[in-house]
Amino acid sequence: MMSETLRQSLDLSIFWEYRATLAVGLLQNLYIFLASASLAMALALVISLSRLSGKMWLRAISTCYVELFRNTPEFVLLIWVYYVLPILLSRLLSTQFSLTAFVASVLGLGFAYSGFLSETIRAGIQSVPRGHIEAGVSLGMRERTILRRIVLPQALRRMLPEALSQLVSLFKATSIVSLVAVPDIMYQVSMVNVDQMQPLPLYTGAALLFCLVIITATQMIQILSDRWRRRGWA
Amino acid sequence: MLDNFNRFVIPNIDLLAQGLWVTVRICTIAFAMAVVIGAIACLVRLYLPGLRIVAIAYIEISRATPILVQLLWVNYVWPELFGFPKTVEWAGIIALAIQSSGYLAETFRSGIEGLPRGQVEASLAVGMSRLQTFRRIVVPQVLLVMSPSIINQLAVVVKASTLVSVIAIPDLMYDALKIVNQWFEPIEVLTSVAALYILTIFLLSAIAKWVADHFREKYGLDAHV
Numbered sequence: 001m002m003s004e005t006l007r008q009s010l011d012l013s014i015f016w017e018y019r020a021t022l023a024v025g026l027l028q029n030l031y032i033f034l035a036s037a038s039l040a041m042a043l044a045l046v047i048s049l050s051r052l053s054g055k056m057w058l059r060a061i062s063t064c065y066v067e068l069f070r071n072t073p074e075f076v077l078l079i080w081v082y083y084v085l086p087i088l089l090s091r092l093l094s095t096q097f098s099l100t101a102f103v104a105s106v107l108g109l110g111f112a113y114s115g116f117l118s119e120t121i122r123a124g125i126q127s128v129p130r131g132h133i134e135a136g137v138s139l140g141m142r143e144r145t146i147l148r149r150i151v152l153p154q155a156l157r158r159m160l161p162e163a164l165s166q167l168v169s170l171f172k173a174t175s176i177v178s179l180v181a182v183p184d185i186m187y188q189v190s191m192v193n194v195d196q197m198q199p200l201p202l203y204t205g206a207a208l209l210f211c212l213v214i215i216t217a218t219q220m221i222q223i224l225s226d227r228w229r230r231r232g233w234a
Numbered sequence: 235m236l237d238n239f240n241r242f243v244i245p246n247i248d249l250l251a252q253g254l255w256v257t258v259r260i261c262t263i264a265f266a267m268a269v270v271i272g273a274i275a276c277l278v279r280l281y282l283p284g285l286r287i288v289a290i291a292y293i294e295i296s297r298a299t300p301i302l303v304q305l306l307w308v309n310y311v312w313p314e315l316f317g318f319p320k321t322v323e324w325a326g327i328i329a330l331a332i333q334s335s336g337y338l339a340e341t342f343r344s345g346i347e348g349l350p351r352g353q354v355e356a357s358l359a360v361g362m363s364r365l366q367t368f369r370r371i372v373v374p375q376v377l378l379v380m381s382p383s384i385i386n387q388l389a390v391v392v393k394a395s396t397l398v399s400v401i402a403i404p405d406l407m408y409d410a411l412k413i414v415n416q417w418f419e420p421i422e423v424l425t426s427v428a429a430l431y432i433l434t435i436f437l438l439s440a441i442a443k444w445v446a447d448h449f450r451e452k453y454g455l456d457a458h459v
Contacts, residue, residue, distance in 0.1 A: 073392075
């Protein structure tokens with residue numbers, strides 16, 4: 001009995017049968033990942049720089065921002081952006097305003113991970129020795145030039161392993177977009193399941209697929225960061 | 235807005251309180267289970283070479299699958315495969331426990347591996363048995379050094395627990411969504427619930443940070459956050 005169900009749950013042929021549909025779903029995950037990762041990176045860079053700025057009010061605002069988004073569950077944020085944000089914006093702008101599930105997902109995940117990423121970037125920037133900045137100043141570089149040519153390149157290398165593992169978490173988190181009906185992989189799996197009533201192979205297959213993607217990604221990051229470390233980068 | 239708050243949040247406060255209780259219950263049990271399973275996985279990985287590969291596979295798989303996928307997997311596949319869990323609540327608890335146990339196992343491991351080898355050697359040299367060494371020298375220090383990251387993991391559990399509403403466990407998020415779908419007035423309810431979650435998680439992270447700072451000052455330990 002048990003071995004029969006085990007065989008059933010591991011018989012992934014149904015997964016292969018629906019490969020086209022499921023691949024379309026996985027592609028949605030990838031799109032959402034790319035869009036929200038870009039958004040998160042851009043926001044995180046701005047926030048981390050303002051957390052290190054000399055202006056008190058900028059530091060205060062960005063600290064609140066980081067604490068807010070680091071401590072919000074992704075799912076709550078996603079639901080909030082999807083349900084509440086359009087209404088608030090409509091009232092504020094007094095026009096009809098709506099968000100598609102896709103855009104809401106990108107915004108929700110992008111904001112959520114910008115909090116984590118900005119802390120990573122900040123740590124990277126702070127790890128650049130002060131002497132380098134002073135050297136830049138004494139050479140007569142402008143603040144912007146110092147940031148662009150001395151601080152950011154070094155900070156970027158140092159924070160890469162950590163930032164990449166944050167991005168892996170972001171990819172994992174994209175699975176929740178199915179809950180606001182973005183047709184991602186988990187959404188497709190549940191649709192096929194409604195059709196075929198075979199939850200065992202379908203959900204086991206989905207779990208294994210995520211494992212495969214994530215473990216491959218983390219292994220590659222591991223290999224890359226070891227290589228960078230040997231070169232004295234990270 | 236305050237008007238709506240009075241209309242949708244205050245009258246449903248009992249329902250939300252019930253949901254909150256379910257959330258608290260799930261998080262507590264799941265976290266306790268995660269600590270135990272995580273400790274076992276870590277010990278097997280470090281001290282039982284024969285089963286090491288099993289422990290590594292368990293830790294890696296539990297960390298590499300998104301919590302939603304695990305939740306659905308445990309909820310749909312386990313009852314047929316193993317005959318339990320019988321209720322959705324236990325399915326949620328097990329999924330949360332599996333997820334966190336993987337992370338905690340790695341936390342414990344880095345704590346144990348971070349101890350200076352000389353300490354273990356010294357305690358063996360003064361005639362303590364391996365078990366005594368582990369109990370008196372290793373465990374207390376690992377718990378001390380790692381307590382901030384253990385507390386942080388509790389915050390992660392609370393965060394992930396918002397998803398158990400998906401398999402129809404009546405937690406705080408589930409009740410909030412129920413009210414929203416009843417009245418189609420999402421702003422006040424969702425914002426209040428979000429604020430409650432954020433506050434709870436912020437508090438847990440703040441405690442973790444405080445503990446880390448405290449230990450650094452008091453024992454000179456470089457506690458991990």
